[in-house]
Amino acid sequence: LPDQERKRQYVVNVLKEVFKSYGFEPLETPALEYEEVLAGKYGEEGNKLMYRFTDQGGRKVALRYDQTVPLARVVAQYPDLPKPFKRYQIQAVWRAENPQKGRFREFMQCDIDTVGSSSFLADAEIIACALEGIKKLGFKSTIMQINDRAIFEGVETKYLVALDKLPKLGEEKTIKELISQGVSKNDAKSFISKAKDKKPTENLAKIFSYLASVGFEEGKDFVFNPLIVRGLDYYTGAIFELFDFSASKKLSLGGGGRYDNLIEIFSGKQVPATGFGFGFDRIVEACNELGLFPADIDAATPKVLVTVFGPDFVEKSIKTADSLRKSGISTELYPDENTKIEKQLKYADKRKIPYAIMIGPQEIKQEKITLKNMQEKKQELVTFEQLISLVG
Amino acid sequence: LPDQERKRQYVVNVLKEVFKSYGFEPLETPALEYEEVLAGKYGEEGNKLMYRFTDQGGRKVALRYDQTVPLARVVAQYPDLPKPFKRYQIQAVWRAENPQKGRFREFMQCDIDTVGSSSFLADAEIIACALEGIKKLGFKSTIMQINDRAIFEGVETKYLVALDKLPKLGEEKTIKELISQGVSKNDAKSFISKAKDKKPTENLAKIFSYLASVGFEEGKDFVFNPLIVRGLDYYTGAIFELFDFSASKKLSLGGGGRYDNLIEIFSGKQVPATGFGFGFDRIVEACNELGLFPADIDAATPKVLVTVFGPDFVEKSIKTADSLRKSGISTELYPDENTKIEKQLKYADKRKIPYAIMIGPQEIKQEKITLKNMQEKKQELVTFEQLISLVG
Secondary structure, X not given: OHHHHHHHXXXXXXXXXXXXXXXXEEOOOOOEEEHHHHOOXXXXXXXXXXXXXXXXXXXXXXXXXXXXXXXXXXXXXXOOOOOOEEEEEEEEEEEOOOHHHOOOEEEEEEEEEEEOOOOHHHHHHHHHHHHHHHHHOOOOOEEEEEEEHHHHOOOOHHHHHHHHHHHHHOHXXXXXXXXXXXXXXXXXXXXXHHHHXXXXXXXXXXXXXXXXXXXXXXXXXXXXXXXXXXXXXXXXXXXXXXXXOOOOOOEEEEEEXXXXXXXXXXXXXXXXXXXXXXXXXXXXXXXXXXXXXXXXXXXXXXXEEEOOOOHHHHHHHHHHHHHHHHOOOOEEEOOOOOOOHHHHHHHHHHOOOOEEEEOOHHHHHHOOEEEEEOOOOXXXXXXXXXXXXXXX | OHHHHHHHHHHHHHHHHHHHHOOOEEOOOOOEEEHHHHOOOOHHXXXXXXXXXXXXXXXXXXXXXXXXHHHHHHHHHOOOOOOOEEEEEEEEEEEOOOHHHOOOEEEEEEEEXXXXXXXXXXXXXXXXXXXXXXXXXXXXXXXXXXXXXHHHOOOOHHHHHHHHHHHHHOHHHHHHHHHHOOOOHHHHHHHHHHHHHOOOOHHHHHHHHHHHXXXXXXXXXXXXXXXXXXXXXXXXXXXXXXXXXXXXXXXXXXXXXXXXXXHHHHHOOOOOEEEEEEOHHHHHHHHHHOOOOOHHHHOOOOOEEEOOOOHHHHHHHHHHHHHHHHOOOOEEEOOOOOOOHHHHHHHHHHOOOOEEEEOOHHHHHHOOEEEEEOOOOEEEEEOHHHHHHHHO
């Protein structure tokens, strides 16, 4: 468990640094929202999977389902928030999957959003920041596939639903699906071939030119894909999805887009917005699979375990641990004075603590400390000054 | 809102560093637990305020009420967890306060716990780490008041309830309360005077000697207080509460103690444990009141706002923002190319971004950049190299 948590925190920290470098600020929202805030915002699936209930006071509430709707609610609620408002948010969301069996799923989402700008610059920066974050984690074969909802203007919903399924179903089955929706075979075929032939909008051209000018390569880091639909919910402009091809099969690592009408639902006032959400758990998993974590990620936080030789040797160990900490070295003092040294060393081993320190009668006599390198299984008698320079 | 969040994150980061230096590792647990896991663990108040409900699948669940019971559940569930297990946990908890009105309260808790050691060393390190954390935040008049549940052995509950109220009610009212519970006036008086006269147990003497040996001062940083009771729940040994006297009135900033029997409820196997919880929101508030935050905490994260002079000047601004970011300087690019420069500067001002950069026709002609120090309201034409050294 702490092993997993260390990995998750590593990913969080890498992404946070990138978010900050782009000027995004942290935001947190409460887990519980009024049901009416979330209801009807996530399509049919959301209605089914949203975790909602009536509380002790008879009020209808729901657990956070994503971070975009709560953001919209916050922006509507605090009209004085300086805009453009750029925030990142890394919190849990809940889905009541398979509600018959009462199963629930809690997982982390990690979003960046810019509120209050309708310019391509806002979309471009969101995409650049997402690409930068994923590269900082060490992913090498990721590409942002970008499209514009504008190219679907006037297209009927059934066509979009079919298009959305195209990558999964393949062309033949998608055409069949359209036929089952009352579309003629010819029309279905021509719709799909036309969709494939679409060209980037002027808006996308500007975004692409931004991305190229900061060093991202078209066709490698980002690409126009006229078949990206991104579901059917609140998107209104540029839409994008991040795919990784390092693993055996294509993996979606996140997605986003522009949603210029969502905040209006809460405030009555149109406030343009755009954002990207990382599939956090999937990214952690992929980092694991691809070996992207630093070599020492399995090692416990403390660098040193100060063992306790016995009840009469406690004070020397306490003082050594304290001095190490005061020298900025994260140190665990074995919290028991009656445990055999071998067991204490085994514990250091199990937790992959790099160094162990022993201070028994011999060491006290010689006014020195035994330092054991746990990996090399070598130990030596050193002074405290030597200890600091060896371990620090 | 981002202002508050910055402050909260500052406190989290300071405390985390101290926790790590003591060898504590991060842990997170799900917000939802089976109701039966939490039920009956928090006394009468907990039963009333726990946020619980029946989910879509008909299962009874509850929202995290504290972090200690979930920790105990985790330790029981993963018997192979290397012990001693030292973890810190910083997550939200929920209380359904005033449930008639359906009010709920979500707030953060911040705990450190050591599981698997019954030694005074574990308690002493918890106390030292808590004191260290609060000092790192800049608190100057905080004291850990320490007691031992052992001194109450055999004392009836009604006496303890009264003692717990003594600091609030004063002696006279406490005696009256005892009398109302059927205690004679003499017995009540003698109980209180005896309680006040108690001496530290041997266990506490060892803890105090640890604290003194790492530089904490008895009477200043920590003190024996035989009147500390810490409610009536799961504590079994040393108990402690951290008070601050900097503000106009005494403020409790957190508390903790040893609870050797809680994990047994879940696992059937006794696993000793001890811990401390910081009153997170109260600490943030106190930091605010006492002016303990760094001077620049109100400033937005980005150090620089790169303004956009107009649609024809976008690329130069994009490239400058990108170069600043690549030099490690957190930078916001104003995400709109059609906003007047004055409005962009006003935005930088409102968000307390220290520097703004302007690149218009003049600057491009001279191949320079205008750098404006927002606080000093001075601006100068500089080269990119000068910019980095001035801002970085």
